[in-house]
Amino acid sequence: MQYVDDPTVLDLDFLWRRIPWVWCIFDENMGAMRPTSQAFHDSENGHPMSVLLAKVMLEKGRGSNDALQGLERFALASLTARSVRDLKQGIARDPLLEEPAHAVVFGEKKKSVSKKMAKLAQWLVPPPLRKS
Amino acid sequence: MTKELPDFENPPVVEVALSVQFDPLIALRTPQIGVLWQQFRDRFPRIEEHPPLDSTIERFGPRSRIEPGVQVRVSPSVPVPRCWFLNESGSELIQIQQDRFVHNWRKVGDSDSYPRYDRHIRPTLLSELEEFTAFVGKENLGEILPNQCEVTYVNRILAGQGWDRHGQLGSVLAPVSGAFSEEFLPEPEEVAVAASFLIPGEVGRPMGRLRFRVDPVYLKADDKPAFHLTLVARGAPLGSGLEGVRGFLDLGREWIVRGFAAITTPTMHKIWGRKS
């Protein structure tokens, strides 16, 4: 499927990404927990990386905890659309019946791209702190 | 095969094995191997189970010579066995486990003669491997990604032709001179030898390794002395897929045949009827 970057997703819009706790690591250089680079790859089945559009969520009165509904041991991280586009990725709305805020971040995700996204991501729902 | 290799009328070979190791197929468990056997059963009506072989890969460089102090294995509580599919006489068999496919020929009866690599063993292995690959695909068991190939020749060199006692290994093996610096020790009771050689590749990186070892043995039937000379060539496939496997098997076999001729003596070559 061909995806086209959607300009109606503005640069300052936020993209939410669900992060299972197993993908949360302690970065001693940053002195903080953050997602691993593994959290920012396309799906195993070839589908581009799934995100939630924060604007759509909030318009529908849904917050960060709603983004994790039904999921145990998950955190929620946020990236700006701009930061993702700076890494030569595109953003396309992909609303699903069960999730109208669904979107995809498409583009070649080299290791360097995933690593940068991992360091730029900010916690909305952080994981529990652990240093190992 | 265009290269002319040393050829013998009566080589002392008693077993040949061609082995392909691949990334483990976790979904290939005992029931699936049973289903696979149905495809081979007409040719290989007998089946046996054996413990699986450890995964192995040739390593190069100084640290490859050091045994690891720590080893980690993750195994299922019920391990998947290595299954043997044997022909009626047991002279040929296929060995299958989650990460290995092997074809063996072995001399079972006195009248069995070596069926030749080019004419029989190689094409048989490749055809069986194709069948196995098709089965894996059809049953959705994963993808076969070969990571190592191995060619093994076992020779049984009987006493009474060119030598009589184990201490006379020098009559069989050219690198063993049998010379001592001083006259004190008697003829050795027995001698065992092992050596390895790197199979060179491009850009200074070896393509594999040839190992040989000679062990003194006694035949069960009549207690007569013999030597077992085993040659093993192992390395990564030369490229991807079946083509890469074929490439290394041919290279390994060439090194074994040339190596065999290089380490054995001209006297023994005459006894074995060297043609070239």
Place this chain on the structure above:
Amino acid sequence: MTALLPYSGIMAGSITDREVWRVPVASDRLGSEALSEGGRPSQELRITIENESEIPVWLEPTARKLVELLKLESGWDSYSAKPISPHHVEGMFELLCEILEAHTPPPSVVPTTRGGIQVEWHRNGADLEIETLSRYRFQVSFEDRTSREEWEKELSIDDDLRFFRPIIQRIS
């Protein structure tokens, strides 16, 4: 040797000069459920240490983490992630035993959606990540903020691994 790993009735006992740790990695589902689609039968993570070898400080924390990760079922990322392949675990340990020193700090260990594992260190101004691609192949990426060195490459266990030495010292 004290029982360091959480397994009741731990020690299998010494076998000549070796000590063996066995740690069951049971599926969280029991009985017939464990064999249904997505469930996995129990596995065993077996660590063998030669008596004369110094036990690396990174060994136990890494093994403990992997025991947890081996329990992950299909779809653990809420999408289509695969369970961790035990062969990737073996391959990673083989590489770590080769390149790490006894006192190298333990890495963070995370699963990949392809059924592999990634170990990573982010300390001393450097970042090192090693991901399993198969039993014997890995992808390595390194970044040093001080020297601005940054690279990534694929390697095989049978490659010359001596280039790791200064990197391991950097993150130690």
